[in-house]
Amino acid sequence: MTRLTRGQRRAQAKLLLKMGKAISESGAPAHRLESSMEVLLDKFEMEGAFFSLPTVLLTTLGDEEVQRTYMIKTSPKDIDLAKITDLSGVINRIHDDEIEIEDAYDEIKQIRDAKPIYSPGLIIFAIGLASASLAGLFKGSWIDVGVSLMMGWLTALIIHFSSKHSQLSLLFTPIAATAVGFAAMTISYYSKSIDHFIVSLSGLIILVPGLGITTAIRELSTGHLVSGSARMAGAVTTFLLLSFGLALGFMVAIGLYGTVEIHKLMAVPDWFVYLSIFTISSAFTILFNAKISDFKWILLTATIAIIGSKLAGVWLVSPFSSFAAVLAVSIAGNIFAWITSKPASIMHIPGVMLLVPGSIGFKSLEAMLDNQTLDGVQTAFSALLVAVALAVGLIAGNLFVPPRKAL
Numbered sequence: 001m002t003r004l005t006r007g008q009r010r011a012q013a014k015l016l017l018k019m020g021k022a023i024s025e026s027g028a029p030a031h032r033l034e035s036s037m038e039v040l041l042d043k044f045e046m047e048g049a050f051f052s053l054p055t056v057l058l059t060t061l062g063d064e065e066v067q068r069t070y071m072i073k074t075s076p077k078d079i080d081l082a083k084i085t086d087l088s089g090v091i092n093r094i095h096d097d098e099i100e101i102e103d104a105y106d107e108i109k110q111i112r113d114a115k116p117i118y119s120p121g122l123i124i125f126a127i128g129l130a131s132a133s134l135a136g137l138f139k140g141s142w143i144d145v146g147v148s149l150m151m152g153w154l155t156a157l158i159i160h161f162s163s164k165h166s167q168l169s170l171l172f173t174p175i176a177a178t179a180v181g182f183a184a185m186t187i188s189y190y191s192k193s194i195d196h197f198i199v200s201l202s203g204l205i206i207l208v209p210g211l212g213i214t215t216a217i218r219e220l221s222t223g224h225l226v227s228g229s230a231r232m233a234g235a236v237t238t239f240l241l242l243s244f245g246l247a248l249g250f251m252v253a254i255g256l257y258g259t260v261e262i263h264k265l266m267a268v269p270d271w272f273v274y275l276s277i278f279t280i281s282s283a284f285t286i287l288f289n290a291k292i293s294d295f296k297w298i299l300l301t302a303t304i305a306i307i308g309s310k311l312a313g314v315w316l317v318s319p320f321s322s323f324a325a326v327l328a329v330s331i332a333g334n335i336f337a338w339i340t341s342k343p344a345s346i347m348h349i350p351g352v353m354l355l356v357p358g359s360i361g362f363k364s365l366e367a368m369l370d371n372q373t374l375d376g377v378q379t380a381f382s383a384l385l386v387a388v389a390l391a392v393g394l395i396a397g398n399l400f401v402p403p404r405k406a407l
Contacts (some may be wrong), residue, residue: 027079081290088343126286128152133276135202141265148227151203174245181249187332210356218391284350301351319389330397
């Protein structure tokens with residue numbers, strides 16, 4: 001073991017802190033962050049520990065005799081697959097001695113300060129595209145798909161404009177839910193041609209915290225109790241805000257129009273599933289800020305998730321069909337990471353996003369709003385079981401194909 005100077009150790013510690021903060025702010029969960037930092041700790045032959053929370057990163061570096069603890073405030077942000085990919089590349093190059101520490105500082109700063117690949121207008125369009133695609137997957141009609149496209153754009157515009165105001169940004173979730181709920185009921189009342197629950201769910205799908213709940217359960221099951229609990233609390237709070245806003249929108253509409261019936265028209269044809277795989281992969285590429293070169297991998301994982309779920313549903317019931325589908329996604333993502341040296345998150349996150357129990361949670365809300373409390377509680381429990389199945393499936397995939405120690 002080469003004995004390093006104090007200056008060299010400080011440089012390594014500084015790099016670890018900068019990298020840890022950058023990974024945390026790119027949207028990576030606790031277990032991903034810690035496994036990535038272990039690669040650098042092993043490379044530097046340094047003792048250390050990382051304790052990650054959604055808004056803070058605690059780091060201890062050094063042995064028992066000379067040990068320092070750092071607390072770094074982080075700003076929680078949406079998942080950014082481009083930054084996760086670039087940071088993973090820097091870690092790999094440090095591990096392979098292809099980059100000096102000083103140059104790594106500069107690259108980490110450039111990655112952190114990089115602007116999104118896609119323009120706000122394209123992001124707004126992608127949210128609407130995702131909403132329309134999911135309306136078809138929820139067995140809505142062609143009219144439901146069209147109206148869901150508009151509701152997705154309405155949600156996106158509210159998110160975009162509220163982000164420019166500090167106080168309004170705290171309330172965009174219930175505001176969007178209220179606006180979408182009222183608009184869907186209004187269109188349903190006058191057109192008598194849409195299922196306003198499918199339209200509302202599809203229009204708000206970008207805000208439904210199904211991925212957050214699944215990630216929280218995975219963190220809890222891998223021993224990250226504090227981070228998992230905090231993420232679960234945040235996801236449940238978001239769902240409650242959505243529920244409040246949607247109930248308010250429905251209540252205002254019912255007060256104006258009276259009872260509004262659900263109008264079930266002929267569902268979109270079966271081939272729409274294959275079209276939606278392409279469209280939703282395009283939307284996820286933009287929404288997760290993935291590089292265009294990674295679109296083909298997102299398309300592949302979307303195909304595995306949707307087709308795998310349908311095939312598994314022939315032999316298995318929920319939540320076991322979801323477990324089988326996410327197991328395939330997990331294995332495929334790990335194989336992808338070994339072949340390309342890119343982070344498995346590129347395939348795991350979009351694949352899991354298509355399987356999360358957001359729609360089941362909304363069905364629970366629908367039942368409760370209709371005063372069917374018992375059915376609502378039972379459906380909510382089913383949603384929780386699906387989330388557990390997804391978390392277990394992701395971990396089980398590591399038994400078949402061990403993951404790379406990277407993002």
